[in-house]
Amino acid sequence: MDRRISSARLTALLGDAAGRSPAYRAVADAIRLLVNDGRIAPGTRLPSERDLTDRLGVSRTTVSRAYAELKDRGYLTARVGAGSVVALPHDVPAGDQLLDPTSTGPDTINLSVAAPPAVAGTAAAYAAAMEELPAHLTGCGLFPSGLPDLREAIAARYAERGLPTDPEQVVVVSGALNGLTVLIRAFLGPRDAVLTESPSYPNAIRALRSSGARIAGADVDATDWSSSSLTETIAQLRPSAAYLMPDFQNPTGALLDDEARARTATALRRAGALTIVDEVVAELGLDDAPMPLPFAHHAPDALSLGSASKLYWAGLRVGWIRVPHRLLPDVISARLATDIGAPLLEQVALLHLVRGGDAVRAARREQLRERRSTMVSAVARHLPDWRFRVPPGGLSLWCELPEARSTVLCAAAARHGVTLAAGPLFAPEGGLERYVRLPYAKSPDEIELAVARVALAWDEVTAGPASGRRPRAPREREALVT
Structure with a gap:
């Protein structure tokens, strides 16, 4: 499949990256994040250095150095007649699993599947x-x-x-x-x-x-x-x-x-x-x-x-x-x-x-409105550095993590009694390691407890050697988890 991304679209996705210093590294990092997030798929041909230089309004050296850095890190390959083609390094997880509705234990809260309980009636x-x-x-x-x-x-x-x-x-x-x-x-x-x-x-x-x-x-x-x-x-x-x-x-x-x-x-x-x-x-x-x-x-x-x-x-x-x-x-x-x-x-x-018509549908929607509100409030309170958009419907929040640690987070969350679906599971061609899905199909009490446990897991992950951070004092979370 021959896939290309235009210089206009890539420039729009890069935002203000070319205005940061050093520009070549900012552009390279922005493209790397777009690939990891699944927004530029592996196999996509990037614009020529000349086209992107003209569109970004930077020097040819800036784009050349950005592309060279991406090649050094395994995110670009050079193909004869095809120019610079996006690749996904082997150390970036790619999802190829099924969502499993079963939990690992009686005290586990399963947030890997977005399926609410039976509707009234x-x-x-x-x-x-x-x-x-x-x-x-x-x-x-x-x-x-x-x-x-x-x-x-x-x-x-x-x-x-x-x-x-x-x-x-x-x-x-x-x-x-x-x-x-x-x-x-x-x-x-x-x-x-x-x-x-x-x-x-x-x-x-x-x-x-x-x-x-x-x-x-x-x-x-x-x-x-x-x-x-x-x-x-x-x-x-x-x-x-x-x-x-x-x-x-x-x-x-x-x-x-x-x-x-x-x-x-x-x-x-x-x-x-x-x-x-x-x-x-x-x-x-x-x-x-x-x-x-x-x-x-x-x-x-x-x-x-x-x-x-x-x-x-x-x-x-x-x-x-x-x-x-x-x-x-x-x-x-x-x-x-x-x-x-x-x-x-x-x-x-x-x-x-x-x-049962509108009455049954209205009851389900009212239930999910309450649970969505609970999830939004819980994430904002316990995980304030996570980013998400409140969806107009459906069953889940799609959360962007401050660090690309979704797979590691899901493993830590399991130790804290919550089953999650990591971002790479949702990636048709790899990436999405900065994302995790949080369904709000469970009861409000379960949602509160699950998010508190996930927050503890996130603290554990971000306090590891790779981040150099110390975990925050849990206080309120400990009260919810006990």
């Missing part, structure tokens, strides 16, 4: 489903495309969100990740180029990589996603497919507006790319702001993944795919080769929850 929905079950027992209990009534209810919800949908377009699956696996089987082959955001959902990265696909990440700037490199990367790479999360992106919580959705959809259509849209948290807007239209409104050929896991309960293990009519035969064929139907009882229970 789940037990009643199961009870109602049990009452209806006898009516289904005379049949085989298998509905390869899903229970018809549930497909109608899901289609109706799409229509309420501004996307008219035929129930025949809805294929019910055993969770969104299972749905992604079905789509990979149906449409992707080894060596196909697949675009994802960077950062992105680790289990999806692994599923795509396991298919033999070549993954390319497009930088997501959580503060202004509409100015990200998404359309530029699509135009350069012309990928076979794209896996995107425009609604409260995991892990950044960024929300793509309608204008950017239309622009992205146009770029994907021009590239001839199959578009897979993950809408698992699309219903979790927490700021009462109007939502953009579903991505498939702008891209009619897009395949949309949905799930009961975040809005209702992950234990239901029911998801769905909204499929354009022309692609239905391929999806159904791949589905039958993967499994032949989601559990019937859970589909009936989910149907009752979906029919």
Whole structure:
């Protein structure tokens, strides 16, 4: 995949680096951080020294020395005919793991998975489903495309969100990740180029990589996603497919507006790319702001993944795919080769929850607003040097650490009874060692205790030999941890 970054975009990403002294080192350090943070992907060709010199308004020697320093540290390689190409040194972690919902012990608080408890009314929905079950027992209990009534209810919800949908377009699956696996089987082959955001959902990265696909990440700037490199990367790479999360992106919580959705959809259509849209948290807007239209409104050929896991309960293990009519035969064929139907009882229970309408959705959002507020306050109080943006929705904070110590922090946090997901897990092409995801799906008390423990772990990490710092006195944290 031939990828380049223009001198204009690189200059914008470098900010005021060229104005600091010594300029060559500041520019080199800024580029190194951009690579480590996944904002410039390995394999990207940097602008020529002449182009960057003209754009930055510095001497040619400054840029030459910056590039030379990056080469010495393993961040650039020189390729014949390709100029200076970004590389990731072997000592920088790259994520290739799955998020695991299990904890390591009874006292461990697992913040590695963003999955809230069952929404109020789940037990009643199961009870109602049990009452209806006898009516289904005379049949085989298998509905390869899903229970018809549930497909109608899901289609109706799409229509309420501004996307008219035929129930025949809805294929019910055993969770969104299972749905992604079905789509990979149906449409992707080894060596196909697949675009994802960077950062992105680790289990999806692994599923795509396991298919033999070549993954390319497009930088997501959580503060202004509409100015990200998404359309530029699509135009350069012309990928076979794209896996995107425009609604409260995991892990950044960024929300793509309608204008950017239309622009992205146009770029994907021009590239001839199959578009897979993950809408698992699309219903979790927490700021009462109007939502953009579903991505498939702008891209009619897009395949949309949905799930009961975040809005209702992950234990239901029911998801769905909204499929354009022309692609239905391929999806159904791949589905039958993967499994032949989601559990019937859970589909009936989910149907009752979906029919609960706005009341059920409002209850979940109110719960998550409180937990988001608790997480924001706890991090600001215990970890004041961490940077984050309060997301407009979704389930987590994407925190930037003062030092690139995410993997080490997660190991220390485990010793303090908290399981975390390190930034490199979310990196499709490596990097992100300065970031960690903090979900706010747990109860407020658990969030407070978890953040206090993470703060102790961070003090332990930053007081090590590499930093030369002494740990701060814990005081309030010790009271919370005991």
